[in-house]
Amino acid sequence: DDYLKEFGDKIEFNYKAYEPKVDVLERIKDLLEKKNEKLKIVALGADWCPDCNRNVPRMIKNIKTIKSNNIDLRILYGIMVNALHKPGETIWHKKRSPPEALDPKFDLKKIPTFYFFNGNDDLIGIIVENPKWESTLEDDILEILENKLYPTD
Template sequence: MNKIANLKWNDLVSPTMSSDEYLKTYSDKIEFNYKTYEPKPEVLAKITELLKNKEEKLNIVALGADWCPDCSLNIPRLIKIVKLLNNKNLDLKILYGIMVKALHKPGETLWHKKRSPPEAVDPKFDLKAIPTIYFFNKIEDNIGIIVEKPKTSSTLEEDFLEIIENGL
């Protein structure tokens, strides 16, 4: 799990959606992925215990787009994990609307500067693929990111656990 040292929660300037707003807005595309995902209960229990013991506030933002298949798969899964954790010190926001710059040249940003939220092209966010899920602690420091999908042979909740074990 990587993290971005100089990225802060307050670097997020665009309007975001709550998980409920996201589920309502994109229900036709993501309902199946949300309903059928079954996170590992033992991993959720470890996350719950860790958050309780650390008395930590955790802010999460997922950047993505409705055209992206990995976003339609993994953001609903993330929402399911957060809802099952049911922790008042855990806040998830979703920032959608990332657009690809189709004719980008090597070395240029992949994201369309005018049609995407500013976070997509802000070097602080270092956005390489979507979805990218950023985790922030109570002092608003970035403690880890998940880019596109969980690591090989891992689940989203296992990557989530690894980030908070190493970052909180």
């Protein structure tokens, strides 16, 4: 809610306009409850980024629609590009971006990036910029969870 208030009309419009696949969200919720698993999502982005303005509100709507105490979404915004970066250096501005943007653990290349962690804080999946072709964020979340909670190997 703070995110929606802080970043204005375009964000709120994208939030309200998005119609998530409720059946997929129910499967995500059931999967987490069945395995008694926690899911932590960290979203890195910026208000100047069109993909962030589209996908972060969609992620928020997905999580709010699921209504589960097993999911924690954190949004880290304010990432700035360093237009004067040299080859081999990070493109993110070192002083104006949140420290996570520069943390090698995150290895941030594009925004938005959604990082998915299990209850033990193990990284279990990443969505970079947009869902896969002809997919949705909720489809990709379900795929991440199914692959990690019910591996076929």
